[in-house]
Structure formats: structure tokens, C-alpha cells
Amino acid sequence: MSETLLRVKNLHVRFEGQDAVVHAVRGVDFEVARGETLGIVGESGSGKSVTQMAVMGLLGPNAVVTAEGLDFDGHDLLTTSASAQRRLRGRRIAMIFQDPMTSLNPFLTLGTQIAEVLRLHRGLRGRALRRATIEALAEVQIPRPELRVEQYPHEFSGGMRQRAMIAMMIAGRPDLLIADEPTTALDVTVQAQILELLRELQRERSMSIILITHDLGVVAGFAERVAVMYAGRIVEASATEALFDAPAHPYTRGLLASIPRLDRDVESLRAIPGAPPDLSALLRECPFRPRCAFAVKRCAEEEPGLLDRALRPGTEHRAACWREVHEVAALEAAAAAAAPREEPLR
């Protein structure tokens, strides 16, 4: 793989409230190479957004962020000065969110908001600034950009607003774009347009993308590598094809078996029983153990780290599970042969 752009080592985030502490991210390691797309999958509360908010430095004062390393292109994001951080975050690392209205100011025209980014990050002024603003909108394929720059966010449709936000965020020409559920609020036909746009922009600029999503379908079609998060940890990480071909963690396997498919018949969905654990207590056991059909004694005693589960040597495939893939797969096949199970009472 090529040069590493972002390296996160043993990241922890905890939120401290008046009478409770929530350990939202509990030791996360990952890397993103230049030009690469990393997909981060997980359900609500898995810590996928909080991890990236920590990278961006967007968490509030009640969040305690610690890490062994948070390196971006040779800069240590934990120790650099505030002004250096501002130059990195926002300019070289940009982030887009699910709801574009949280990032767009409803009182300012799109042109004003994009021009602000261009002025700050690229030092443009006057006529050059105006031209670059219109170009930025044209680049995200917004029709008639010279008219659109004068309009306010409410005059844009949902898909156009997302395009406008992308235009604003990439105007500073970032090396890394963090996209947090960028298409979740959009209809599928518009989602397809936005993902295609991101793909094109990435190709043109060799930009790295971290795509946060709950949708396994979006990851399958978009990311080169995937990290699956559960209860504040990465529980499986691998190249996208290897993960879908041979998911190694029971949680990933459960997720894939629980989604109805458009491309084939599924007799009965295999729901994962139960719900994720409470993260206000410190966990010693595997966080998935209470929902796992394959748990053994060790799972209750010791939380597994990411173990090598690669089927072929030289490939990256790690899972935080004590059991080997073939054991889990065999047990699963045996369980499927028995009667389809109804979810137990909770």
C-alpha cells in the first residue's frame, strides 16, 4: 500500500457528565493511505462518528480524548499548536455530515459561504475569488452555478444542498475528506448521484475518504477497506471483498445475515438478539458476548483485541474474536440447519 496519510493509535474518548461517564471509544487503531477509501460501518452508538469527530477536533469540552498517536501526514494532531491545528483541520482534513443544514448558514447565500472557505484557505480575493466560487459549484455538477451562488440554502433541494456542502468542504482542496453518513437522508436515486460525484472527485484529486455509514451496501460499492465498529471498538478490519467473502467476527456475520436482500431471496432474516451493551461501565468481557451464539468461557473473562484472521498470508484481515472463522462458520451452519429461531423475550 502507498503512503499513510492518517494514523490513529489507541484512541479513547469518554464523555463525562455530572453523574455518569460514557466510554464511547475504547481503544481504536486505524490507518488511511493517500487516495484510499476507508469505510467505517456500525450501528448507532458504536462510536463511529465520535472517532472521526475526535480526529477533526470537533468534540465539546465534556469529551476527554486520549491517544497514543494521532498523526496526519507527519503532524501530531495531539501536540501541535492551535493555529497549526486550524491549518490542518478544515483545510487539509474536511468533514461532511448527514444533514447539510447543520453545516450551512441559512442566512447567507451559498456563494458567500463557499467564498469564505476560498478566502481563508486559498487566499483568493476579488474577481478570482468570484470565479473560483462559481467553479466550485460547477465542479459538484450544480446546474447554472452563476445563478446558484446568489441563492440561499432553502432554495436548494436536499440533494443539491448536499452537493453545495461538498463544494464548500472541498474548496480548500483537502487531502482527507471525512464523510459522516453523507447520503443517509437522501433518496436512493439521489444517493447514487452523490456517491458517483464523490468517486469522481476522489479520482481527480487523489483525495482520501473516510466514509462512515450504517449501510453495508454503500460500503460494498464504495470502500476499498472496511472497519466494523461495535461498542466503541473496531471489531473487524479488512479489505472490502475479504470482509464480505468471509466475515470473521460473529457481529459482522450477524449483520450480513440480518439484512433483507434485493438481489436474492432470504427465507428468514437472522436477527441478532438483544441490544448493544451499556458503555457507562468499564467492560472486561467481549462486548458482543451477551448477543453471541458462539461465546466460550474465555469471552467472558477477557476482551479480545484485533487478531489476525487472514485466510491468505500477506493480506490484512483482523477480527476481535477469540474463535477461529471456520469454527464459527461450522457452528452457524449447524444452527441454521435446526429450526429458524424466534427472538427470545426481553
Place this chain on the structure above:
Amino acid sequence: MSGKLLQVDGLQVRFGSAKRPLRAVDSLSFDLQHGESLGLVGESGCGKSTTARAIVGLAKIHAGSITLEGRSVTTAKERARERMPQRVQMVFQDPYGSLNPRMTAFDLVTEPLRIAAKLAKHERRIEATRLMLQVGLDPRFLNRYPHEFSGGQRQRIGIARALALDPKLVLLDEPVSALDVSIQAQVLNLLARLREERGLSYLFIAHDLAVVRHLCDRVAVMYLGRIVEVGAKRAVFAAPRHPYTRALLSAVPIPDPRQARAQRRVLLSGDPPSPDREPIGCAFATRCPKVQERCRREQPSLDGDASATATGSHAVSCFYPD
């Protein structure tokens, strides 16, 4: 278990002023057989939720008629006379917003029994226990309030409440789209089991096509207040005839990297036109990759067999179907 349960004819729902009405639902017709599950799919603003709301009387009907087992339930008077709430119930998308936070699970589940069936409290206790068990919830939780339940559990309460009066038809408005995938499967399995056990009919409203394919017998695709294609799910999903359905199906991400790469996407340009404009021609003409001159002038009608199970012969509203 066969025969027509619900028939909707030329349904129109309008919002806004009479001068410049927003046609949320525009001449919509379909029917639903006893024990059948029909999926109503389409993107936001296509009128699928409004259709369900109009059926149960939550949206004002501008024109058209609704018939339940052969008798009209179009007006409020008719709905009351036909005891519609005892036969048709609705489950809403948001399990947070649709349950009163000040009512306990017991009150929520048995409210219909108190109002419509006028059951005494001890009878309601027995019914509530039975309903909780049916939806897979522990009856010991009956005294809890909505905030003490998870999203999936709350949706189970919404389902128990809808089943309290033993309806024949349940309108499900995006019942799983607010839930995480692992929880979504629990609720979908529950809905499938309840349908089988109680011989229910579903009108299932969803934007997630894979969910509809899993749970429904037939599917109707809506665009801008109209049905553009309807037929057996196998027919529609295997051989879509309307260009919009084709684009919609091709845009759904498939959780398989190889298939995702091989997927031929029909990328549509732009957004749907605003429903407050006078419709001339086919509503899809502005985005259709196969648009012809005739499509801009004339409005196509829904032709073909809406219940056809064979591929290629189901109903479609297009001058140049595939």
C-alpha cells in the same frame, strides 16, 4: 381468505390553496386481497404516506373512493358506521413520536380496547399480557413508560397497540426505517410471523426496496402522487418495465462488492418536479432517460394486469415500457 379486502379508486389528496393546490396523491387506484401484503414504494414526497393517512382518515380526501370489503369508507361518517378502526389499524415510522410519553405500555396497548371495545380493566389486563407475549415483549414491562424501552421494543408496543382490536388490515408506514439493521430484522421477522398467525393483510409503505421484497407479495411503485408500476413482487423486481422503477432498482446499493461493481446504474439527473405544478404529460418526463415527444404532451395511464405474476405483463404507466 381470498377476495377483495380494500379497494382504492381514483384517490386524490390535495394540500395548500384551491388556487394552487399541491397534488400529493393524484388519481391513485389499487386493491388489496384478504391476507395479501402490498408494498407501496417510492421516494420522499411521492405521496405514499399520504395515501395511507387518507385511507384511515388522517388526510382529507379531495376526490375518489375507498371501499372496505365492498362497503364505502370514504367519509368520516362511513368510517364510523363500518367500525373501521376495529378492522384497519396503522403503525407509524417513529416509535419515539407516535407513543405518548406519559402513558405506560399497559395504557398504550389497551387504549383501543378501552375506547372501542369498552373492556373493563381486569379484562384489559389479560388482553395486554396476551398482546405483549405476541409481540415478544415481557409482560412484566407493562408498567413501564416509552422512554424505558429501546427503539425496537417501542416499535413492538406500537404493533401490539395496532393489533389490540384484532384488525384485518394493518397499514405499516416505514415501520423499521428508524431502527438499526440488527433490530430491524427482529421487527421484520415479527411482522412476518404475526401476518401468518393472524391472517393479516399489510399495506407496507417503505422506501427500502429490499425490505419490501422480503415482506410483500405485490409491489406498487409511486412517483409524484401516482402509481407508475404495479405487479407481483417477483415480476416487478425481476423485470421492471417503467424507466423510473429501473433507475430506482439500479440505485439500491447491494451488500456484495463484486455485484456492486458489476451493477449497471441508471443515473437520473435532477430531482422530481414540484407537485404544485399543473401536470402536463408524464410526470417522469423531466428525468426520464428514454423520454420521447409524446411523453411531454400526454399522460400515460396504468395499463396491464396489476396482479399479474408472470414477468413482463404486469401493469405499467408508460408509453414505451421495456
